[in-house]
Amino acid sequence: INGENVISLNITKRSGQNSISVSRRLREELPRIESEAPFAVTFEVDQDEGEDLEDKLEELVIRSLVILGLLFIMLAVALKQVRLTAIVIFSILLAIVICLSLFYFFGVSVNFITISGLTVCFGMLLDNSILVLDAIHRRLSGKRHAEASEALVRGTREVAFPIMATTLTTVVAFLSFIFMTDRLSLFYVPLAVSVGIAMLASIFVAFAWIPVALRGPAEKEMRNTRAADDEFGLSGWPMAWRWTLGVAVIAVIVFIVAFAWKGRFTAMETLPWIGGAGGLLVAVGLFVSFVDSLTRLHLRFWLYPLVVTIAVFAGTFFVFKEKVRTGGFWRPQSREQIVVYCERPVGTDVKLSSETIRLFEEEVLPLPEGATMRSGAYSNQSWINLEFEDELLSSAYPELFRNKFIVLAEELGGMFIWINGFGDPYMKGGRGGGMSNSTIRITGYNSKELKEISDGVLARLDRNRRVRNPRITSGDRFSRNATDETVILLDRDALAQHRLSMMEVMGHIRRLLGVENPWHMVLEGEDQQLMLTFDDAEEIEYDQVLGRTMTTARGQKVQLGRLISIEQRPEISSINRHDQRYSQMLNWEYIGTDRMRRQYIKDILDGIELPYGYTAEDMSGEQLDEEEEEELKQTLWLTLAFIFMALAAMFESFFLPLLVLMSIPMALAGVGAIFWGTGSEFD
Secondary structure, X not given: OOOOOOOOOOOOOOOOOOHHHHHHHHHHHHHHHHHHOOOOOOOOOOOOHHHHHHHHHHHHHHHHHHHHHHHHHHHHHHHOOHHHHHHHHHHHXXXXXXXHHHHHHHXXXXXXXXXXXXXXXXXXXXXXXXHHHHHHHHHHHOOOOOOHHHHHHHHHHHOHHHHHHHHHHHHHHHHHHHHOOHHHHHHHHHHHHHHHHHXXXXXXXXXXXXXXXXXXXXXXXXXXXXXXXXXXXXXXXXXXHHHHHHHHHHHHHHHHHHHHHHOHHHHHHHHHHHHHHHHHHHHHHHHXXXXXXXXXXXXXXXXXXXXXXXHHHHHHHHHHHHHOEEOOOOOOOOOOEEEEEEEOOOOOOHHHHHHHHHHHHHHHOOOOOOEEEEEEEEOOEEEEEEEEOHHHHOOOHHHHHHHHHHHHHHHOOOOEEEEEOOOOOEEEOOOOOOOOOEEXXXXXOOHHHHHHHHHHHHHHHHOOOOEEEEEEEEOOOOOOOOOEEEEEEEOHHHHHHOOOOHHHHHHHHHHHHOOOOOEEEEEOOEEEEEOOOOOOHHHOOHHXXXXXXXXXXXXXXXXXXXXXXXXXXXXXXXXXXXXXXXXXXXXXXXXXXXHHHHHHHHHHHHOOOOOOOOEEEEOOOOOOOHHHHHHHHHHHHHHHHHHHHHHHHHHOOOHHHHHHHOHHHHHHHHHHHHHHHHOOEEO
C-alpha cells in the first residue's frame, strides 16, 4: 500500500451478523491486540465494509433531513402556517418510527435498500396527511359545521376513498415484487417490503394523528384563516413569478448547503442536477398557474392534446430506443481510478512479477495527499489500483500518473500490460488476462457445433480494428475470463537441416525448464527415480528459452529460437452446462465510446446464425439474462393486473380503472426525458 510491503488479513462476518456492529467491535479490539502482541505491530484498516455502510447510512439520513427541511419550507409557503406545517412534517417522523418498529417485529433488516425505500416514500407519506389536513382545513375555515369534532370527522371521511385508492395501488404495485426470485429478490423484495410498510403506516398516521393534532390551538388558528379557492390564492402571472422566485431561492439554498457540506467539487457536480430540478419545478408552477386556461383550451380543441400525446409517446419510444443507455442489473458506480495490470509468461516467479509492478509504483511515488495506491502480485500476474479523493479528480495528477504509466509500459517488453482509467484503455503485449469490457454467452446442445459458432464469431472479432484481446472462455459466470496454454511449435525443416530429432529437442527443453520425465536407475544396488535438469532450471522463464542453445550430436551449437517457436493460446478453463445445454463466453476489449461498444455487441449478436434451441446474449458487466428479463416482464404485467383489480373493486367499474392506467405511459414520457437529459443509465 502506497509502496510499502504489508501483510493483508481479511476478516469476514458470519451470515446474519450486523456489518456495522462487527466493524465497531473489531476496531475496538485492535489497540488491545497491538499492545499484547509479542512484537511491534501496527494495524491499519484498509477497507471496511461496515464503516462504508455506516457512512452511506449516515449520508442517507442527512439527505433525508435536508429533504425534510425543503418540504417544511415548501409546505410553510403553501399552508402559510408554521404550526400546521410542523404537524404535517411530524407525521413523516411518526410514520418512520412506526416503520422501524414494524421492521423490528417482522425481522426486516435495516440496510441501505430499506432506508432508501423509506426515503423514496417521503413525498408519498406526505400526500395522505396533506389530503386530510386540506379537507379538515376547508370545513373548519368555511364554518360549515357548528362543532369542530363534526368537521374533523366529516373532513377525514371525505378523503378516505381517494387516500385508500392511491395508497392501495402503490402498495399493490410494490408488493408484486415479492414474486421475484434469485438475485432480483435480493434488491426488489426488501424495497417492496419497506415501501409497503411505509405506505400502510402513512394511512394510520393520516387518519389517527392528523385529526387529533388539529384540535386545540391548531383548530383556533385554522378558524382565523380563510380558505381560498385554491391553496395559494393566486393564479396566472402573479402566482407564476412568485413560484419561480421561490424555486430560485430554494435552489440557491441547496447549492450553498452542498458547498458547505461536501465542498466546491461536489457542489459544482450537483449544479446541473439542481438546475434541472429547478427548471422542472418552474414548469410545474407555470402549469398550475395557468391550469384553468389550459383546461378550457383542451376542452375546446380536444384534437390538439390528443395529437400532442401521440407525438410524445412516439418521441419517448424513439428516445428510449436510440438515446437512452440501457444497462443491466443495477450496481453502484465505483470511483474512477487508474488500474495497471501486468501478466508475464506462464511460469514466471512471483518475485519477478512483484519487481515488475514495483517499477510502476516508483513512477508515481511519493504520492500527493488524497491519493491511495494498492498493489499486489501473484504467480505471473501483478496489478495496481490508484484512487483519488474528490479534490484530486479535477487536478492534473490523474492524467499525469496515467501518462507516466504508459511511458514506462512502452519501455518494457515480453509481457502483457493493460492500463485503464481517465481515458481509453491502453494495451500492449498481445493476449493476457481477462481484462474485457464486452462479453457474450452462447449456449447450445452440441459442444462441437457450439465451438464452431464461437470460432466464427471470434474470426469476425479479429477483423475489427477496435477489438482487442478476443478470446473464448467457459460459460461459468464466476470462472476466470482468461486461461492460456503455452504451445511449442517445432520447425521440421530446421530439425532436418541440423539432423535433430523431435525427442532430442523436446528433451533438452524439458531439462531447461526442469520438467523432464523422471526415469529409473539402479544406483548402489537400489532402484532410484532420477530426473536430469540444468543448474539454472528454476530461474529460466519461458520467454528465455528461445535464446538458449543446444549442442547437436556432431558438436554444433544451435540456438533454440531457430528450431522452435512458442505461442500462447486461449483455452476454456471449464465445461459448463445450463439447462442441459453447453455454454461458452466470448470476451474482448472494445476501444471506443460506450454507445459504440453497445452497438457493436448488438451487431455481433444480430449477425450470429443460431440453430434451433441455441441462444446468444449480452453478458457484459452485470447484464440481465433472458430468465431475469422474462421475470421482470411478468412482474410488470402482474403489477398492472393487481392495480386494475384493486381499482375495479373500489370504483365498481371496468372503464374507470383503464382510464386511470392511461397515466402510466404518460408518466414514462417524463422518465425518458429525464434519463436522456441527464445521460443516466436505465438499468
